[in-house]
Amino acid sequence: MISAAVRTRFTTICILTPGVCILVVTVLILSGRGNAQAASAIQRHIAYSYTLQNESGETIKDAQFRTYAPVKQTPTQKCTRIAASHPYKTITDKAGNRILQFDFQEFPAYAVKIVTIEADLLLSKEPAKEKGKDLTAYLKAERFIEKDAPAVRKKAKELAAKGSLQTARSIARWIPENVKYSGYTGADYGALWALSQRQGDCTEYMYLFAALCRANSIPARCLEGYICEESIVLKPGMFHSWAEFHHDGAWRVADPSNRKFMQDQHNYIVMRIFRVSQGDPETDFHRLHFIGKGLKVTMN
Numbered sequence: 001m002i003s004a005a006v007r008t009r010f011t012t013i014c015i016l017t018p019g020v021c022i023l024v025v026t027v028l029i030l031s032g033r034g035n036a037q038a039a040s041a042i043q044r045h046i047a048y049s050y051t052l053q054n055e056s057g058e059t060i061k062d063a064q065f066r067t068y069a070p071v072k073q074t075p076t077q078k079c080t081r082i083a084a085s086h087p088y089k090t091i092t093d094k095a096g097n098r099i100l101q102f103d104f105q106e107f108p109a110y111a112v113k114i115v116t117i118e119a120d121l122l123l124s125k126e127p128a129k130e131k132g133k134d135l136t137a138y139l140k141a142e143r144f145i146e147k148d149a150p151a152v153r154k155k156a157k158e159l160a161a162k163g164s165l166q167t168a169r170s171i172a173r174w175i176p177e178n179v180k181y182s183g184y185t186g187a188d189y190g191a192l193w194a195l196s197q198r199q200g201d202c203t204e205y206m207y208l209f210a211a212l213c214r215a216n217s218i219p220a221r222c223l224e225g226y227i228c229e230e231s232i233v234l235k236p237g238m239f240h241s242w243a244e245f246h247h248d249g250a251w252r253v254a255d256p257s258n259r260k261f262m263q264d265q266h267n268y269i270v271m272r273i274f275r276v277s278q279g280d281p282e283t284d285f286h287r288l289h290f291i292g293k294g295l296k297v298t299m300n
Helices: 032-040 150-159 164-178 191-197 202-215
Strands: 006-017 020-031 042-054 060-069 077-084 089-092 098-107 112-123 220-227 239-247 250-255 268-273 288-291 295-299
Touching (some): 042 060, 150 164, 288 295
Antiparallel strands (some): 060 098, 220 239
């Protein structure tokens, strides 16, 4: 028996072909808020691959390759499926990041392997609100987010506005207007370096935004992944870093390097949420990590 909360919609379509009328009846059953949200979810399919090559003339024993899969659940993202061309095991850390580990007992000399990964996601334009979440960790100083440094605190005070939302907006506007975008550097320098040198790539913009927010008592966190407006095959140059700040019960996107503030959050596919207690060699890496003398790994 269908409860009163369930609404049933009948759609009738008549398709005419020479001498034939085909009647198609589609029944949609919608039940409650959950189905309404599912109906409004944006479906996205991504694929990405890596070339693993043994550049040495010897077999590599116990070679290992790790990379990130999309985070299973964020306020705007749900990963519903992951598939890969090779067997793997999944490592999940405290932040909810999922690392795919590919093990090769023997990797022959000069051999080449292509590892391909696919994922299906449901994305939402509005972030889900969280109740009773302890955000204390996202107010603390940590590696690369030196929110207690005197220079950071001074600048944070200068950028403070009326209310946390306006303060976060002020910070997001100030960074790209006063910190020169250096292009991809490949290394982490942190918020204090970006502020003192007035330069950096998207990673330093991200760290600086988080540090200035935390110095103003606004919870903020750092993320990595890709901006995808459609289903796509990911490429190395698409890899990106941005931040989120907590406002009105939800995490809101702030991407200073692209001058985005609370805009298009459904296009940001999260592959990694930075852990507050970083420094764990098992999961503390950007994009990829591998073990094996002579092994080279590149994203295609």
